[in-house]
Amino acid sequence: MSNTLAYLQSQMQALGPATEWIEAIVQDDNQSWSVQTLAGIHVGVSYAPSPSRLILSSSLGRPEDSERESVYSAMLCTNLLYADQASLRVALTGPEGELMLISEAIPTDWTLSDISDALSGFAETVQNFIDGLGLSIEDLIENTPNYHATVRV
Numbered sequence: 616m617s618n619t620l621a622y623l624q625s626q627m628q629a630l631g632p633a634t635e636w637i638e639a640i641v642q643d644d645n646q647s648w649s650v651q652t653l654a655g656i657h658v659g660v661s662y663a664p665s666p667s668r669l670i671l672s673s674s675l676g677r678p679e680d681s682e683r684e685s686v687y688s689a690m691l692c693t694n695l696l697y698a699d700q701a702s703l704r705v706a707l708t709g710p711e712g713e714l715m716l717i718s719e720a721i722p723t724d725w726t727l728s729d730i731s732d733a734l735s736g737f738a739e740t741v742q743n744f745i746d747g748l749g750l751s752i753e754d755l756i757e758n759t760p761n762y763h764a765t766v767r768v
Contacts, residue, residue, distance in 0.1 A: 619667050619725065620646060626730055627660070634731050636738075656738045668721045669733060673741040675705075675714040686714065703740065716741055 627648050631640040639651040646662040659672040678686040690705045697703040702719040718737055722729035 619664070620662055622725060623662055623730075626725065626727055629727055630730060630734075633727055636735060650734060650738075652738050654738070654742060656741050658734060658738055658741070660734070663719075666721065667725075668719050669730070670717065670719055671734070671737040672715055672717045673737070675716055675741070675744055677711075677713045690714075705744075716744055 624642070627640060627642065631637050636653055637650060638653045639649075641649045643649055643659075648660045650658040650660055652658070657673060659670075661670040661672075662668075663670050686707075690707070693705045704717045706715050706717055707713070708715060716737075718740070720733035720737070722733055
């Protein structure tokens with residue numbers, strides 16, 4: 616595991632300068648990073664061993680109290696529809712929490728290209744969900760506490 620993690624750390628350091636669609640990458644701790652895209656999407660990236668994979672997550676915002684029941688219903692439907700596709704899940708961070716999009720990626724060779732493809736594909740999916748919810752990045756940043764807490768741009 617330590618060899619894979621050390622290699623991943625070096626790949627994540629190289630990813631920002633080598634990728635034109637990434638604005639910033641900040642290493643949060645030994646096994647996690649915050650990635651900010653030029654489109655304004657914030658992606659949390661965590662390494663998980665056994666099997667070696669990346670856990671990708673992004674906030675879709677905090678639902679209004681009046682919309683919570685319809686959000687729960689939409690979450691269940693979405694999770695059912697995506698059950699067999701790329702381990703994509705929608706979750707809440709708690710009873711009053713933020714709506715999160717979460718996925719796992721298992722890069723084939725852990726190359727810069729594999730990692731970049733996994734991140735860009737997830738960021739595109741996040742943008743599609745935001746568009747489907749009728750939000751803008753500005754709405755998301757304004758209505759989600761600490762959206763940019765770990766990424767300073």
